[in-house]
Amino acid sequence: MSDAPARTETASAEAEQLRTEVRKLRKINAALMDRVERSSDMSANAFSMFETAISLEAMVRDRTSQLEDALGRLAKANADLAEAHSHADAARMRLRDAIDSINEGFALFDADDRLVLYNEGYLSFWPEIVPHIHEGISFHEIARLAAAHHRPPASVVAPDRWVSDRLARHGVADGGHVQALADGRWVQINELRTSEGGIVGIYTDITEVKAEDARDRTRELAERNLVLQSTLDNLSEGVCVFDEAGRLSAWNGALERMLGLSGDLARTITTHADLLDWCRTHLGMRDEGCLAWRGDQATAERVGRLCHAGERSFEIRSTTMGRGGQVFGFTDVTDMLRAQESLQETAETLERRVSERTSELVAVNRQLGEEVAERRVIEAALLEAKTAAEKANLSKTSFLAAASHDLLQPLNAARLFVAALGDRRLALPTRALVNQTSTALDSVEDLLEALLEISRLDAGAIQPEIGNFRIDRLLKTLAVEFTPMARSAGLVLEFDAQALWVKTDIRLLRRILQNFISNAIRYTPRGSVLVTCCPRTEGVEVAVTDTGPGIPPEKRSFIFEEFKRLDTRSQGKGLGLAIVKRASEMLRHPVTLRSAPGEGSTFSIVLPEGEEVRDEEEAGRLPRSDRPMRDLSVLVVDNERQIQSGMRTLLTGWGCAVATADGFAEAAAHFAGDVRPDIILVDYHLKDGETGDTVIERLHQHFGADIPAVMISADRGEALKAQMAAVGTPLLNKPVKPAQLRALLRTMLH
Template structure:
């Protein structure tokens, strides 16, 4: 029933009314009747409530008393603060006003009386913006170009922390400052700064005068002539150097003299010239007044060169500078003459260089042509040797056949010795020719290689069987360590390279032994040839791989010096590294490093069509052999050799003759031996095909060729004929004939 937020006086009145109502109710209840006990209970309850309300009322009266005391203290404190503020405001030298919510609350006398025409407006409740507007329009405020009034208006609209100097009439100055002292309270201060402003202006004036003196002193000591003009073209300041360089009297450079008088004087006396013509100024200064920069190189009538420049100034007017550039001009002229002379010299030198370059280009063209001719000659030589291998080997092949036949016919020892010597001479010729042809094939761009995987065991064993007699003739021990390693390479070229290294070791070893073996080096196999020969000095270990190089260190070599060159060329094509270790007098070790491969699951021959040839059989050949050879001498020698073996030989020179002979005898031969290159486009392969087609039987066949190319070997495998290389190895031929004509076991 009583709101605790209401004032204490209101709460006390309401409590009194509540008590009075309760007492009246008790009295009315007593008058209405009831038992004495119920009345007694009601009186007790009513008395308890009265006591409670009385206690509450006493507490409220006590609280009201304390609040009244505190309020009295606050009123006294406020009076003291207002009195102190009034005393402070009176004691302040400047004007002070306090605005709350943009309305004037209090101010001092100076603030009110500063501007007489504004004083009537200075009353409590005055808006701050109205005060600033009245200040802006006051007749006592001195205006300087309207800037002060505009600034006051901006001050009234921005309403933030600001200060501004207000100039008053009579050369008095006040600083107006606005300071925010609270969220809704602004303090305005008016402080007189007349003395400070006057002192600043005095210092500024003195500084300007000092700067003018300093500037003039600087002008006078410059080597550069300088003169400044106002926007109306009147002299402002100049130095003596300006008058000296332009030959002007000092009277024309007095302050206020117009530019027109200076120009008239210069033009009248013809003092300045530009490129030999009298200088005309009007166009110059029109450009300068438009804000452009003008620069001219002119000469005085006495020959002095001057650099004349005119620049516009930021606030109007312009400055003219003159500099004596006679020395620089003369130096530039001298430099230009020297440049011209140097240019002429360089032009001549360039002409000479062009002539030399042309001669050099002609020389280079000649060298290129000579190089191309040499390369063409090399290619021609290579092609010639490759193409002529058949014709070169034909007579040697015939000679070997004749010598073989002759050895079996002579009876005396002396004649047999002569035949043996003759056989060795032809063997040397054959070796040399084979080496030359091998090099030509390796140097040609179309060198063919048959890269396969094979086991080293059988080739190394064959190598030992071939070289053992040669080593035995010199009393050397030849030992080949067997190896079951499988490698990937061209079997023919690899074994030819190992054979050349072994033969070379035998030739240059006088005593001791030769060892051929294999060593594992990571994922590679190193085939090594060791000897106990004379060794190779360090300076010769590179030279020995050149063609026709025989060192003669020990006098053991008898070859032509081509073996190691063939080894290096072949291994370079195959990607195998060739290594050499040697000590003079202790022997040498040559090694060929080649990739090792896994052993295949099934042993297969590299050339299934080429059989493993057995040893030469004894006894005669009871066979009909059709021999096809276009060279009469070779055909005659081959016929005699086959006849000596007991065979019946049908000799012819072409496919057509072979077909005629087979038709005449009415039966196919037992075996065909055909030279690959016949007359014209006829070949031994065509002859075998034609004979087999005519006989309707796959007659055994052997093709003899000077070049056993990869394509020919593959063709032999495809068409079931064997390929032998010229010159023919007769024991191998005898064994091959016997093997190919042997009856096949079903």
């Protein structure tokens, strides 16, 4: 909007210049034509002048054409200017409507502190000076008008002082303040500076808030007085309070009863003098100056006396209050004194009985001491049992993690033998038994992997490795993995994945989605399973929806516990969703479940959005030649003879020449001269504390560093993975899957 005046001035200047040139050209043309018409001879001079007129006419025509172009540009500039003015007027009107629509008062001052824009809400705070307020008036003039009409109560006594204070606060414009108006209203003023040096102010009526605050304080004071009176009424001693002028301000019923004025104290005693007269004259109380007036003292003082009034005795306490006034407390101790006399008479009897009871108390104390000691022993035993239970709970996960090697070693050997047996030509019944054995081993492996994964999650052995990656690529690998499983179950498995970047741990996310998809396929008798990926306001949601029987609301938390399944007829272990719960809590990614009986279920997880990174994996991958497995020399280093035998049987079936060893010394002894293996397979945990990484390093020094090596271990910890990744050695987890091993060997061979 600020460029419109400049364009208008430029267009106007160009138009005026063109008009001046046209007037000059018209005058020249008229003069020439006049001379031609008045000339009567046809001499060469006249003809020359005619030619000059013709040339001048051509020049005029050119200038006229230029003038028309300039006028066209001027018309376009005027049209643009009119459109700009229209847009500016519309924007100004919308701004005015928006300001008028707000409930608060609005005022905008320019850099010279002059009023630019305001609304009716602003004028409603200054009704007396509304006729004087207009655009262009300075804030100083508005403040003086407000003070002159005593609009703020503070301006009544010292208007000039109020104006200077208001101008100072207005000049700072760093926030809000509250101001009272003469009509009883309260306004909160918030002033801030604009980017152009002006000041914008918002005026909010907070009268109702102030009134509510006053009502709350009054109510609180009344409640306090009620509580104070209730407290006084519940005291057993008589209490009365006098203000700084000696007037009775509070008392309780106990005082009325003690002084014999039940229900009549307010009429009989209204001042301190009335109390003093009633106690000394009517009751005959000898107070010894305890009831004297000291309520006008500046310091607090407390006096207490035992005073007698006839046959009755009172304990009187007199306390002065620092702000003026005095409190008297009366306690009837007549019965207490009589009791003391009675006690004095029985003191001797009590002394004798005390000696008797002392011995009894000593015995009781001894018994109590024994009971206390016994209780301490029990508490120590309970504490020890609690500590032992906590240690046992922690040792459970530690034991499962530490025992993974021993648990997976025989399973690894069995899988190798079964895989080798499956590669041979067998009769159909025998092959069926081999397949059943392989399926059983898969089930055992899945169960052990789930247990070990839960134990490592509980023990904190798994630490997330957060990175950015495309979610659709992960879902494509899951589609390849689970499509055969869904097809064999008679289900349709569909993936609808967008190319979205997420930021999380890809391994833990893969495990979560694997459990979602496998559960959906396992518990869906017919229909389909749909995996979707779409952006949400809180991140990227990956959802797995099935057409299964659904989950009742009361069972939704039940299924996330270990070994808990809704359908016990399925082959699941009840550990998948327990792993999902632990992994999602570790990643802090919310997991939700939407389900209804008979309508299927949807498990989803929300992932944080990631940043796109350069994908060098595909660009940097070079094609490798596929070397045949036949006659491949493989060195297997493992301290378990069963593993050696199983690996030998499996690799020999693939046509490889296999040498086995239990450590570096035996491995080096198998090869003499220039003979060396083509590839090395080494177990991480060997005998006598020897580790696989050390063996690989020594074998590379012995045979050469160009021999590819593969580390095999039941240790699934992050430390070993990082260690192997740092030196570029592939790592296979036990139990080794033959297909995975074969694919790795083919990939590593150039």
